[in-house]
Each structure stands twice: as structure tokens, then as C-alpha cells.
Amino acid sequence: MARLIIMGGGVAGHTTATFAKKWLGNDHEVVVVTPNSQWNWIPSNIWVGVGQMTKKDVVFPLAPVYKKAGIDFRQALATEIHPNGKADDDTPYLVISSTEEGKEGQTEELTYDYLVNATGPKLNFDATEGLGDGQGGLSGHTVSVCTADHAVHANDELQQIFEKAKAGERQKILVGTGHGMCTCQGAAFEYIFNIEHEARKANIRDMLDIKWISNESFLGDFGMGGLHMKVGGYAVSSKLFAESLYAERNVEWIIGAHTSKVEDGKIEYELLDGTMHEETFDFAMLIPPFAGVGLKAYDKDGSDMTDTLFAPNGFMKVDAKYDAGAYENWKASDWPVTYQNPTYDNIFAAGIAFAPPHLISKPMSSPNGTPINPTPPRTGMPAGIIGKAVAISICDIIKKGKDAELHKASMAHMGAACVASAGKGIFTGTAAAMTVYPVVPDFEKYPGTGRDTDYTFGEIGLAGHWIKHILHHMFIYKAKLKPAWTLIPE
């Protein structure tokens, strides 16, 4: 009997665990180690953040689902990987620290045959002075929608702003990225337009100054270097459509910005031209940069070998080309295909936890040397597809032997469907429905724009909102492993 341990129970980890258990059955053991007791459909957090959904709508407890599936669920934080085992035993093992109520901090060693790192990111608030509290949490000067609890707090704060606006007090709202190396601009994009939509519904739009701040060098970059799509017979850049939406909704923007300091009601930021500025706010939602979760790796003799498994940013090394060099040398083939660790063939990484070879957007920095560019996004669809591909590979190795061919799922050969809400309402809502193919542009295959413009498109409308709402229910249904869950694609 082989034991597969998956660290993390988000989109990638949950997908890997549930498919692996389905395919391996009771002949092998599947263990999920995650510090969270609940699964969160993160894309809907933005609706919690504007009071259009409750926390209960976007989370569900993991334990009963894993019990039903026959997956061993450990509510704990993985802290150490020992890929070579101990001095007297070669069996690799993990050290986990319980987060379960009443057992907090209790450690345990778990041996494994195969290990998948799907921890997702650490929300690195402390990377920006004043954005974090110095202990990994939010400082309180701004809000976040990265977790369901953060979104609940964000809505509480937002409603106070709306009350002040209703009372005739003009309010200033700032939404965007809290660091020059952030990703996940899409979540901030959704949040700012949902706030704007709710403000119009509440007849207080005229009382709000809403402003966007981002590390993108142009609106519509989204960490993917933007995208080109065919609209009305033209092939056009996402820049034009993003700017159009901001202009239509009267949302001013600051781009190419590295937020360097956050204080109560004020941020300081540096622009790509090296100049320093300040912006005041009454309410701000700033996305933090992501980092690896801080897992450590140790050799048999106890020596630290974290840098063998992990890149300096804390994400796990996989089969990517990490020495591609300058931007001019970047190729689609730099991106990982199997997500297997190059040193240990029984370790894989899926979703946000793998270390990308480099950015997708063009790297930029200010004359002061501050890098200001979005890092690569790894949204739900690629995370799910990668998680499933890793599950297939490990199941094949277990069933067919070490020489089994690994499943491939390169982001340079994979598309992504993305629906970005711009306001909720069954008849009044809108969302930008987009597809990109492939996620990572391949300028050798598609020399024009790097992508296939027949499969890269975007449009805004009520249909997009309906799709986002249906996806909310569909993916929660799938994650709960309800009948026919495997028929719903990632």
C-alpha cells in the first residue's frame, strides 16, 4: 500500500486528492494535510466583500467530505519535509503541526511514498510596511478579500463607508495591489467594480471617489502581459477594453505603482518613472504579494536543504527552466510540464505552490531599481487542471511502476476561462467573460500576439454574470463530491 500525502486543500490540492482517491480506491492511502477546516470557493469572496453573499455561502466543512471519500484528513500545518528520511530510516516523512481546536501546536511525523505540494500562497502582507501587522496578518489600515473572513471584515468596513456617504460625507475608495510584485489583479478588479455597482444601487455613487492602483504597466495586463482578442472585426488589446470600463464607470487609475508604505488613511507609492507619491483614502482594499508558505526541508543529518526543494520565493521547484535568463530569451517551453520536483521524483507541486520559471508580463523596474511588475497568475482552472494531471501521474506510477509516463499540463499549452464580476444582480449584474489560449503566450507558435485569437476572447454583459453565478454553485457541488462530480470539468 502506497501513501500519498497532499499538502493543501484548495482547488489544486482538493482536485488531486479527490481524483487520486477515486482512482486508487482502498488499495492505497490518500492523506490531505491542510490547516483549514473549511473549503473556500475563493472567486465568490468578492461578493461576500460587498455584502451580496455570506461566509456560509462560500465555504463548507472539509471533514465530512473527506470522510465520505475515504481520504485521511489532517487539519494541520505542514512545517518540515524530510525527503531522505532519518539517519536510521530512509522513509521520507513530513512534520505537521495541528491547527485543530484543542490540539493546536501538537506535532506529528507522517511518512509518505508520494508528496504533492498544493499549499497555495502565503499572503505576504508584511512585504509592504504597514500593510501587514508584522505577524503575517493584516494591519487594519486596509482590508482584503483573499479569505472568506477577510471578505466579511471588508464588507463590515465598506458598509460603514456607505453609511457615511448616505449621510452626505464624501468618501474616497482605493482598490488594487499593495506591492510592486503582486499578482491576482483580477480579484481587485472584480472588487472595485462590485463596489461601484453597489454604490450605484444605493444611489451614493456621486458621493464616492473610487480609484484603482496597480503594479500593472497598463490596464488589462492581469499578469499575463495582457491579451489580444477579436472584437467587432478587430484584433485589439485588453488595454483598450479595460480602460473603456474604467472610463465608463468613472474609476480613475494609477498604474505602474509599487505601494511602499501604508498608514491609516494614506499610502505612499513609487511609480515606474521613479517618482514618489501619496494617496489618501477612507477605505482601501489592497491585495498582498504572494510567497511560498515557508516550508522547510531537512536532510537525514538535520541540515537545512530548503533551497534544494524550493526557489528563493518559497515556491517549490519543478520541471521548469529556471535559468532562461533575460526577457528576450524567454520561451513557452520554459514552463513546467509534469510538475515533478527535479531532485525527488516522488514529490510534485500543483497550483500556486509551484515556482514559475519567470514572469509572463514584461519585467520592469523603476530607475531606483524597484521591480514593479505583476507576477504570473495561476487561477482556478489551471490549478485544477494541474492538480488533476499530477493525480493521474502519481496514480500511473503507483499502478504501472516508476517508468509510467507522466501526464503533461503545461500552462503554455493550456487555456483558461475566467469570469470577472463587475456587479451582482440576476438582471442587472455584469461580468467580463474571458478565455485565453494558451495562458502563457507562445510567440513561436503564435508569432502575432503569442496566443490563438480564435480562442482568446472577452466580452462584458449579464451573460458573464450568469456564468459566474452558475460556476459558483457548480464548483461547490463538485468540491462536495456530490453525484456525477467527475463530469464537471476543472
Add this chain to the structure above:
Amino acid sequence: MKHEEVNFQNEQFNLTMIPGSFARKMRTNIIWQFFRFMVINIKMLIVVSKSH
């Protein structure tokens, strides 16, 4: 002044495009959006199928 022309007064918005009343109405027109719902779903399914 037409609705779509108001925001062009903001210098930052002056060089982009702003949808007129017809484009904005079609975004929430139930019949048109139901048609677009079908089209977008088909396009997304094609991309999903090419990605697995």
C-alpha cells in the same frame, strides 16, 4: 451632453472608448444576453476541452 460623453471630460479617460446607450442596454438585454450566454459557454467549453 450624451451619457457616454460625460466622462470624456476627465483627461485620463479622453483617449479610450466609452460605450453608448445601445451597447450598454444590450449588456443587460435578457434576450441578447441569453444568446450570448449560449455562445460564451460554447467558446469556453472548446477552450476547456483543448486544455485537458
